[in-house]
Amino acid sequence: MFKSGIAELSRSLAAGEFSSEEITSAYLARIKEKDKALNSYITLCEEQALAQAKAADATRAKGEASLLTGIPLAHKDIFCTAGIKTSCGSRMLDNFIAPYNATVVENFNQAGVVTLGKTNMDEFAMGSSNETSYYGPVHNPWDKDLVPGGSSGGSASAVAAHLCPAATATDTGGSIRQPAAFCGLTGLKPTYGRVSRWGMIAFASSLDQAGTLTRSAEDAALMLNVMAGHDPKDSTSIDIATENYTANLNRPLDGLKIGIPVQHFAEGLNADVEQKIRNALSEFEKLGATLKDISLPNSHQSVSAYYVIAPAEASANLSRYDGVRYGYRCDDPQDLEDLYKRTRSEGFGTEVKRRIMIGTYALSAGYYDAYYIKAQKIRRLIKNDFDNAFAEVDVIMGPTSPHTAFKIGSQTNDPVTMYLEDIYTIAVNLAGLPGISVPAGLVKNLPVGLQIIGKNFTESHLLNIAHQFQQATDWHTQTPEI
Amino acid sequence: MSISADDIAYIAHLARLQLSEAEKQEAALNFKNILALIDQMQSADTDQLEPLSHAIEASQPLREDIVTEKNQRDDLQKIAPKCEQGLYLVPKVID
Numbered sequence: 001m002f003k004s005g006i007a008e009l010s011r012s013l014a015a016g017e018f019s020s021e022e023i024t025s026a027y028l029a030r031i032k033e034k035d036k037a038l039n040s041y042i043t044l045c046e047e048q049a050l051a052q053a054k055a056a057d058a059t060r061a062k063g064e065a066s067l068l069t070g071i072p073l074a075h076k077d078i079f080c081t082a083g084i085k086t087s088c089g090s091r092m093l094d095n096f097i098a099p100y101n102a103t104v105v106e107n108f109n110q111a112g113v114v115t116l117g118k119t120n121m122d123e124f125a126m127g128s129s130n131e132t133s134y135y136g137p138v139h140n141p142w143d144k145d146l147v148p149g150g151s152s153g154g155s156a157s158a159v160a161a162h163l164c165p166a167a168t169a170t171d172t173g174g175s176i177r178q179p180a181a182f183c184g185l186t187g188l189k190p191t192y193g194r195v196s197r198w199g200m201i202a203f204a205s206s207l208d209q210a211g212t213l214t215r216s217a218e219d220a221a222l223m224l225n226v227m228a229g230h231d232p233k234d235s236t237s238i239d240i241a242t243e244n245y246t247a248n249l250n251r252p253l254d255g256l257k258i259g260i261p262v263q264h265f266a267e268g269l270n271a272d273v274e275q276k277i278r279n280a281l282s283e284f285e286k287l288g289a290t291l292k293d294i295s296l297p298n299s300h301q302s303v304s305a306y307y308v309i310a311p312a313e314a315s316a317n318l319s320r321y322d323g324v325r326y327g328y329r330c331d332d333p334q335d336l337e338d339l340y341k342r343t344r345s346e347g348f349g350t351e352v353k354r355r356i357m358i359g360t361y362a363l364s365a366g367y368y369d370a371y372y373i374k375a376q377k378i379r380r381l382i383k384n385d386f387d388n389a390f391a392e393v394d395v396i397m398g399p400t401s402p403h404t405a406f407k408i409g410s411q412t413n414d415p416v417t418m419y420l421e422d423i424y425t426i427a428v429n430l431a432g433l434p435g436i437s438v439p440a441g442l443v444k445n446l447p448v449g450l451q452i453i454g455k456n457f458t459e460s461h462l463l464n465i466a467h468q469f470q471q472a473t474d475w476h477t478q479t480p481e482i
Numbered sequence: 483m484s485i486s487a488d489d490i491a492y493i494a495h496l497a498r499l500q501l502s503e504a505e506k507q508e509a510a511l512n513f514k515n516i517l518a519l520i521d522q523m524q525s526a527d528t529d530q531l532e533p534l535s536h537a538i539e540a541s542q543p544l545r546e547d548i549v550t551e552k553n554q555r556d557d558l559q560k561i562a563p564k565c566e567q568g569l570y571l572v573p574k575v576i577d
Contacts, residue, residue: 383534
């Protein structure tokens with residue numbers, strides 16, 4: 001049962017092999033047994049999960065089940081859940097119980113999905129290793145001394161360790177794709193605006209996008225069918241029609257033109273990781289695709305521009321945490337300024353404070369043009385690079401991360417090295433494009449991720465390409481010993 | 483570009499953060515490295531480019547000016563650190 005992803009569980013439920021209550025109880029027991037070693041969950045929703053499972057079984061008995069009815073999932077603790085703590089990995093929100101559900105959560109509830117719990121994450125999604133969480137680091141099930149990646153490290157670790165069949169996640173600069181690569185999962189970041197951000201706690205609003213961490217492209221498609229769509233409550237969600245994301249999974253890849261950006265295979269890429277990626281590209285040639293070298297000449301600027309734009313937006317978004325309306329409040333404030341300053345200094349962790357400071361600096365008088373406007377111009381350069389590339393090719397492929405998962409604690413004292421972790425993923429967020437990371441091999445028994453980048457709103461095509469790769473390879477079925 | 487301890491203190495104040503001496507020193511050191519990363523942008527020629535604030539260049543939709551939210555004051559104040567008679571309490575700001 002634990003080996004099954006969403007698609008297989010859905011078939012088992014439909015065939016009556018077991019009930020949702022049985023699956024849910026089994027997962028809850030497994031989480032209690034195994035998660036002490038991983039720390040992938042912040043909150044377990046035992047009571048609610050069992051109630052949802054019973055309701056799902058009743059729906060099925062009436063013959064009204066949909067594909068996801070009764071499937072248990074975990075949500076990243078960045079999505080608001082009515083009546084259940086939503087911490088965003090921060091002390092600031094350790095006592096926060098949202099009065100409403102995020103649209104993503106609401107959509108899954110409507111589909112009859114069971115929420116097992118809320119997964120650990122880097123504080124306010126700021127991190128690439130899941131070490132900045134107030135609730136402690138998450139461990140990688142492939143090797144517990146290693147990070148699972150971040151910021152959606154809890155979701156990734158939980159899915160990889162079979163502590164849930166799949167999970168929601170979010171990606172601002174690589175926070176779905178990089179943990180997917182480090183944990184051997186399929187991680188989909190849809191086009192900016194494809195999924196509603198309503199009730200998803202904001203980090204950098206022009207970059208944040210919700211997506212999925214799953215064990216296959218097919219499962220990602222099943223989840224996206226529920227998540228995608230325009231939401232009047234999020235004015236940046238795009239009002240164009242969604243597709244049936246499972247409809248094209250079986251289309252052959254004959255004639256697919258794949259662009260290989262030379263910049264993503266340059267200095268800094270681990271040689272063993274490169275070999276796995278080259279092998280994967282050869283596999284696509286066998287499936288009928290052609291490869292073409294392309295250039296993204298400004299990609300080396302993406303991390304620099306991102307570390308102006310994302311902190312600038314974060315400094316504005318996180319100004320709401322003032323100790324007045326919800327969340328943490330310091331003891332015995334002397335005056336209003338003391339209330340603000342001590343609440344924020346005690347409630348936020350080091351990395352969050354660092355990014356608020358960078359953003360505040362970049363937006364401050366005298367520096368705005370040199371930093372913020374310059375970064376936005378670089379953002380256009382990067383988007384233009386992609387537009388030029390997509391005039392020649394259908395998709396772009398390369399490594400998701402320059403190496404496999406690294407040791408917990410090995411990079412925490414060096415923010416710049418940590419920021420460069422996302423060197424291949426950040427440009428995709430700046431340009432708003434959809435991207436997916438799929439398992440492409442193991443190096444010293446650690447997973448390697450292949451990143452596939454598409455044009456705007458081509459999730460259906462990306463999932464098709466990923467699915468065809470997964471029909472031809474079995475890297476996505478490899479699991480760690482737990 | 484170097485950042486002085488005074489600069490750090492000023493930025494912290496703008497961000498309404500209170501840093502210890504040790505945190506200020508660490509922040510100054512990290513700022514130097516992070517700004518070196520960010521300053522790599524300056525080598526790009528962007529003179530002819532318009533800034534891009536948003537990847538999907540869509541305009542904001544307008545809606546009818548009607549009340550869509552229900553009154554949730556009690557629910558919202560239930561999670562507030564300090565409330566009294568429907569009001570949020572903060573330290574005295576006027577003598």
